Amino acid sequence: MDGDIIFSNVTIFADNQEILKNLNFIIKKGEKVAIVGENGSGKSLLSKAILGLNEYTGNIYINNHNIKRLNKNNIREYIDLIQGDSYLFKGSIIENVNLNNEIKKNIKNVFKDCEIYDDIQRFKEKENTLIGERGVKLSGGQKQRIAIARSLIKDKPIFIFDEALNKIDNKTKEKILLNLTNNYKDKTMLFINHDLNILKHVDKILYIDNNTTTLEKINGEFFNVGLDNSVNSTFKNENDKTLSYIKKIIEINEKIGAMDET
Numbered sequence: 001m002d003g004d005i006i007f008s009n010v011t012i013f014a015d016n017q018e019i020l021k022n023l024n025f026i027i028k029k030g031e032k033v034a035i036v037g038e039n040g041s042g043k044s045l046l047s048k049a050i051l052g053l054n055e056y057t058g059n060i061y062i063n064n065h066n067i068k069r070l071n072k073n074n075i076r077e078y079i080d081l082i083q084g085d086s087y088l089f090k091g092s093i094i095e096n097v098n099l100n101n102e103i104k105k106n107i108k109n110v111f112k113d114c115e116i117y118d119d120i121q122r123f124k125e126k127e128n129t130l131i132g133e134r135g136v137k138l139s140g141g142q143k144q145r146i147a148i149a150r151s152l153i154k155d156k157p158i159f160i161f162d163e164a165l166n167k168i169d170n171k172t173k174e175k176i177l178l179n180l181t182n183n184y185k186d187k188t189m190l191f192i193n194h195d196l197n198i199l200k201h202v203d204k205i206l207y208i209d210n211n212t213t214t215l216e217k218i219n220g221e222f223f224n225v226g227l228d229n230s231v232n233s234t235f236k237n238e239n240d241k242t243l244s245y246i247k248k249i250i251e252i253n254e255k256i257g258a259m260d261e262t
């Protein structure tokens, strides 16, 4: 289907080394999936493989096409990758968003979905405001929200967010995730993110461990994950597999926290 991603016996290499082995999973059109795993576990590599940018064996299908038979531009018609450090150039906001005249959606709604509309309204020249060196200096979170808008307007079936929301404050991030899940139901979205709150908004977790992946449906109750990333939740069932993933994600967060402090 339009928006499906299928991995069949995929092994992904970097520098001739096997990084992820024997991946088999199906992500269906419209599903929202969190990709989690330790630093260096292969999350970004996996997303690049979907775009045909990495060496791999096995078969990857998007929209029922084996990506081996698509050229990179064809693949880009189906997928957009948004990275946390997306580049904005000197120019107006609208020029940055409409890079290749690819506006296929109502731009005002997209700005609202990205929670950047009100910020833009506060600028004197609205979306014609210049950004970059001689223009308005945007915060890291504002830049990320504009980068997400730039991606969403292209209206592709699949979006991959690789740490694309990591500079956005938790409250705003929460709103954006709600907008994405409510207003983009038919879009397949993969979120590479260490924030536990992401789990409230996704259908599945693609967990990377031991050089391979497990795709699990989320069936715990995540409603009490605090904005500070603390988990106060009561889970339906202590044996729930989801709970073991949560514990792993907390471990990952603790490791990252420890690294940040050093």
Ligand SMILES: Nc1ncnc2c1ncn2[C@@H]1O[C@H](COP(=O)(O)OP(=O)(O)OP(=O)(O)O)[C@@H](O)[C@H]1O
Pocket: 014, 015, 019, 037, 038, 039, 040, 041, 042, 043, 044, 045, 046
């Ligand atoms: N171009 C490359 N050449 C060699 N090794 C690479 C290359 N890209 C990635 N790797 C290796 O592949 C592994 C996975 O890297 P990747 O960037 O996918 O990790 P990640 O899970 O995205 O980590 P992070 O959370 O830090 O972003 C790492 O061991 C990394 O060193």
Ligand SMILES: [Mg+2]
Pocket: 043, 044, 045, 162
């Ligand atoms: Mg990465």
